[in-house]
Amino acid sequence: MERYSLGIEKLDKNINGIRGGSNIMIIGPPMSGKETIVNNIVYKGLKMGDAAVIVTTREPGENVVDWFNYNNLEIPLDHLGIVDCVTKTLGVPTSDTATIRRASSPVDLTGIGVKISQFLEEFWMKKNIRKTWLCINSLSTILMYSNIQTVFRFLHVFTGRVKASGAIGIYVVEDGMHDTQAVATLKQLFDGVIEIRQENDIYLIRTTGLNQKPSPWYEYTIEGAELVLKDGE
């Protein structure tokens, strides 16, 4: 299987590459820059020639593309697929584009699943890309509309697909929004976790489950579109 890296140097050194087929949860408090972190991971992956499917539940697909443009991060659009769960709920008539396909709503797990599968097929069969990132940003929104069992079943299927295709799955979860039981239930589906913690005004990040031992906590800041890690503890 292919190996991947997060494109976050200090963490990568510590975990020494991630096995293709892994599913990773990224969990942290609101406003901690999870989105920037995920976008950075995707961006570095795209730079390496990988493909990425981003499921966006909080903002329209166009905004996701704009973020990269606004920050002068050049991305190959033919390696990017966005599953937009927002635009159609706004009642604006829109159609799909080559990069952006729209599900009816965050409740429409069937539609989300179909669109993810289509992009995976396209990247693997038509474009012959062997490394793909699947990012769901965020599971928390999906959990607002569907109960935990429903989301679990959905994830059960798609973490399985990630495994089968040797991709990497990244699933964003808001810390503090769900009861610990729910988070524990979801964790069963994941191989590792990127944890984010806030202490006073300081943000810290580490990985667990991706290597024998958890990585140290690294203090980080978000500067513009960039994630900057300080030395570990």
Add this chain to the structure above:
Amino acid sequence: MVETGIPKLDEYLNGGIPKGKSLIYFNHPGVEGDVFGMQTLYHNLVKGGTCVYVTSSSNPETLKDQFKEFGWNIRQFGERLLMVDGYSSLIGALSTENYVVSDPENIDSMTEMIDRAMKDVPKGSIIMVGSLSTIMDLCGEEKTLDAVKMWNKMAMVKEHVFIYNFTAWPYDESTLKSIKNEIFNCVISIGGIAERVIFGQYFGVLKADWSKVEVHSMLFRILRPGGIRIYIPKILVTGPFNAGKSSFIHSLSTRAVSVDRLGTTIALDHGHIDYKGFSADIFGTPGQERFDPIIRMISGEAMGIFLVVDSTLPKDFIRAKQMLEITKGYGLPYIIVANKQDLPGALSVDEIRNHFNIPEDVPIVSTVATSKKGIYEAFDILVEKITGGN
């Protein structure tokens, strides 16, 4: 009878769904099964029927827009399409529909609206549940299935046809079992061929209690616009040198390429055809003997064969039979294309049958490939043999 409007499916179901019966499209996750329900709905609206659509994962206007992707304008049917809105309340939005489910997480609230809509439409209407899985997710598996049994009974009395779209997430084994075996009169399974990714989709009839079903499984593709097409990934066109194979493929295809040199095919021809309910890829072989290894190479996994012969050249018929042999064609459905019928001295279909010693059940179709005469007839006949209708 209510037709499904899905190519081949009505044939497999003995004409369609009898009044008062229920059918479920049982979709595997990630496969575009929703389109089956949408196509059935549109087909029946066009035919003048009245339909109730129960939506639970998208708002009614968004849903109507979704049909447009396939070239289906369902807004034109006005009052013949009623919406039960089981979505808006869920996200706290206002609804302009007449049948609004006030609490989509309560199955009784859903039942109340479905019941009301069912009473408002004429006998023999179609009631379609856009996503049974979403209702199950919101209201619970057991409660929902109990309600479904009741809905089906109510529909029976009014002679409505009840159609469900369902995504088979990993629910309880027993839930899935009763859906597959007990609750519905007819179950159409829609699945994906997966290896690393899902790369092909098929449907098949698991059950239909009004007709003796032989298990058919058909590959399909979805065209936008167009909807569901039976997909035949490989039809082979073979035959002696210069018989008209490349011409036949080019006439038949919506798009085609040939690798030719000096008018003779040296590698292969490839064409794609979208015709009636079918979508097929057609591969032609070179005719010259020195290329026979190529024939062997590209004939794997073919689903049927056109054997093209030049009707004016009976001396080539032996060669033709030999090529059929190479493709192991005797196991596959094949037909003989008696080409160049416009030329003087062309043998008739009967003469060819005698010369060739062709069994009666192998069709021979006369064609003029250069002017498209007979080629669609040939296509229809071979596809019918491949898909095994009644």
